[in-house]
Amino acid sequence: MLDFNNLMKSFENGIFRSIGLQPVREYEAGDNVVAYYDWRNNLMVHNGGNPEQLANVEAEYRVSDFLLTWQIATTLNLWDNGNKQTLTFQVGQYVVTDSLVVFQDLRWNTVSVYYNGEVHELIASSFDLHMPEFIGENIVAFKDNGDFYKVFWRGQIYELDVWHNPYIFHGGTDMVAFNDPINGTFAIFENGQFLDVESFHMNNYKVGNGLVVYENLNGDLMMYRNGEISQLTNFGASTWSVRDNVVYWVENGFAYAFIDGQRIDVAKYVPKDFALKNSTLAFRNLMGGVSAVQDGKIVEITNQLDAPFEIYGNSVLVELFNKSYIVLQNGKKYQQ
Incomplete structure (x- = not known):
């Protein structure tokens, strides 16, 4: 947060604290990390300790609740809980979420994901690259070159099926939901398994942290959570x-x-x-x-x-x- 003098402050353990004694140019904050340009135009990171300098030149930076990336020219760098590393020297498109950085590496024409200190390759192509169909806080749904749909979750890849038409995924944390075009069901990925929730496709559904909410065929608002289906509304x-x-x-x-x-x-x-x-x-x-x-x-x-x-x-x-x-x-x- 910025006070009336444009000085940055934080709130930690019940106390408001000043981060610096000079105005900041701009900032972006997540739950546990904040990135900002100080008055000298240095890119800084603060996560409760002493601020740390990341760059002294202009960089494109993105912040999630836990991760911070900064791009200088085509080089994509990552800060994760005090640890810094370069993800690629020739980045294309990329997305930063709470636990993931999904990025195109144009050197090798691949799409990879950073998760929990490791980089996993998702797609390798001899043709044009495409980003995954869905990127959540800690989960990715994607299609490889053979039209094989897969899910990346907690460092592992799970195979779904081959289908020539696109799947439409919605997700959040630890779960993705989709209408299964092969079996005609409304399905989810949860805890390493693909499960049917309803016997018919659902037109409107949204996913949170380990739960999915959807409107059934009667217009009632339903929720699947912890293996059980419950009704939230009686009248829609x-x-x-x-x-x-x-x-x-x-x-x-x-x-x-x-x-x-x-x-x-x-x-x-x-x-x-x-x-x-x-x-x-x-x-x-x-x-x-x-x-x-x-x-x-x-x-x-x-x-x-x-x-x-x-x-x-x-x-x-x-x-x-x-x-x-x-x-x-x-x-x-x-x-x-």
Whole structure:
């Protein structure tokens, strides 16, 4: 976060701290790492310790909740929990997620994935490269040169099937869902296995962390989680979203959520805007301020009108007037 002097601050263990004594040019933050250009135009990384310089020239950088990449010319570099390495000296397209970096290596005409300290080759081609069909937080669904669909998950590759028409995958963490064109079922990949969830294709489905939510043929909102199917709505949902461990939906003008196994009545109105991440839901309350669902409880953070808010980890960061901030963490509010 930046204060009114454009100085960068962090919130760690209940305390607001200054990262530097000079203004920063720009920054991008994830749950556990922040990258920024300091006043000398050095690219820096901060993850709770002392800031570390990554480059002293202009670089394209991308940040996820755990990983940071920076590209100088065609060289793609990676920072992972303090460890630095070069992934390729001739990069094409690439994507950075929480646990993965999926990238084209134009030297060898391959598509590879970095995961947990290792690089795994997914596709090698003599022709034009294509990126995988789906890239999630720790899972990839892709098609090789022989039209063989496969899933990369936790360092292993699992084979699905050969099909000439494209599969459409949706996924999140530890799971992908798809309509199986061969068997005519609605299926998932979970824990190293391909499983049928429904006997028919589903038109609308979204995947979170180990769960998939979908509208069945009757328009009911259903959820598959931990091997069981449950019904979330009786009359259908006018809008619904899924991310990580949170399912949010609006039914008959009321807002509801399902978080970590618990159904929660969020509001007797439709919030103007909301955010989901990990196990936290933040939303615009009836006064125009910000409230959140944390540990199964609804907490009012502020009633300041239209205050911007974001979620980092399971903490909610709210910006007030004059670049001051409130953080809701573990049900307790901290104000700068």
